[in-house]
Amino acid sequence: MSKAPSPARLAAVDLLDQVLGQGRPLSESERLEVLAPSDRAAAQRLATETLRGMERADRLLKPHLRKAPAPRVMNILRLGAVELCLGGTAHGVVSDCVEIAAAGKRTQGARGLVNAVLRKLADEGPAAWGKLRIPRLPKWLRDPLVEAWGPQAVANMERVHFEGAPLDLTPKPGADLSALGGELLPTGSVRLRDAGQVSALPGFSEGDWWVQDAAAALPAKLLGDVAGQPVLDMCAAPGGKTLQLAAAGAKVTALDLSEARLKRVQENLDRTGLTATLVAGDALEHEGQYDAILLDAPCSATGTIRRHPDLPHAHEGERISELIGLQEAMLDHALRLLKPGGRLVYATCSLIPDEGECQVDEALARHADLQVIPPEAPWIEDRWRSEEGGLRLRPDYWASRGGMDGFFMAVLTRG
């Protein structure tokens, strides 16, 4: 008699269909909302691991498939293959994948195939897995990154992407995070491995910290002493940098186009007991004068792939030229909102120079009075410095510690 497949595995296959079939990233899924928290976490982990290991799974599956199966069947096989190769129990994985195939009208005819192929992989897969190459980025992204950073650097980034990301926390000033047993990074973030459920960690309810990649915590620090100053966080949600600025004593205006995402900023402020003025609106229409502005502009997010392996599969960079235009317009508008002598930090979590280094070069060409202030801090490593006077962070930096998100950031002023 057939039994219902695990809700987490079933949802993980749906997520793979969503990313690979519809080109919608995991973060846009409503599918997880109906699940219990533990199933939600498991489904997300399974989908993420499958996307990370997809190239290897496809290589292992290929010899067993005479013709390409229907996309959902292929995703069931990918999920099963990755789980089996990463140590999943053969019986549980295979029978669940067969049940997922049996549950769909268009896939039930492939039950036998799923069963036969996954049984083979349960025997052969785990030994073969580690001999396959580290999965590569898709060509649309790999080619420009090789051109920008060279083949070895991109191979190093791919190794870090494949390993996934630790959990980084930004401590609220004065909070004691020793109960978490994490590693204190030179930049002040606390890094945890295998952290589990975030909301169950010590200090979460007390608002002692918030989740923020170590690299993502640096742009706000580059604004320097903001205590008592009006500061605009121009693209604020979900609010990691707003929290840093508020914790540093700034009078923060946190602006974002998305009301839904601003709700997350408010939740984060409530949990941490910090305050900021939230404004829903278009950054390009915002008015005011500020001593300091943080422009963490919308971008390709290609620096966050180790956390979001769905990104390079969900699209092929179609929106990047539109984003580059938006970043340029936002940078020019931010300069209009900056008081004389004020500081603007421009940042993007992108690995593509057109969204970082080139934006600063081109802004310098457009505005004769614009200057870049090279940042000074004891934790800045020389190799992070870019020719424009900004910082270029890459996933392969701190590789032995677990890497960091890719970011570009620069401090600008009009003089």
Ligand SMILES: C[S@@+](CC[C@H](N)C(=O)[O-])C[C@H]1O[C@@H](n2cnc3c(N)ncnc32)[C@H](O)[C@@H]1O
């Ligand atoms: C990279 S995210 C910001 C991350 C945020 N700074 C943090 O640290 O949590 C970019 C944000 O820009 C917002 N955004 C996109 N277009 C915008 C616009 N025209 N005006 C204001 N915000 C915009 C998006 O809603 C998104 O929340």
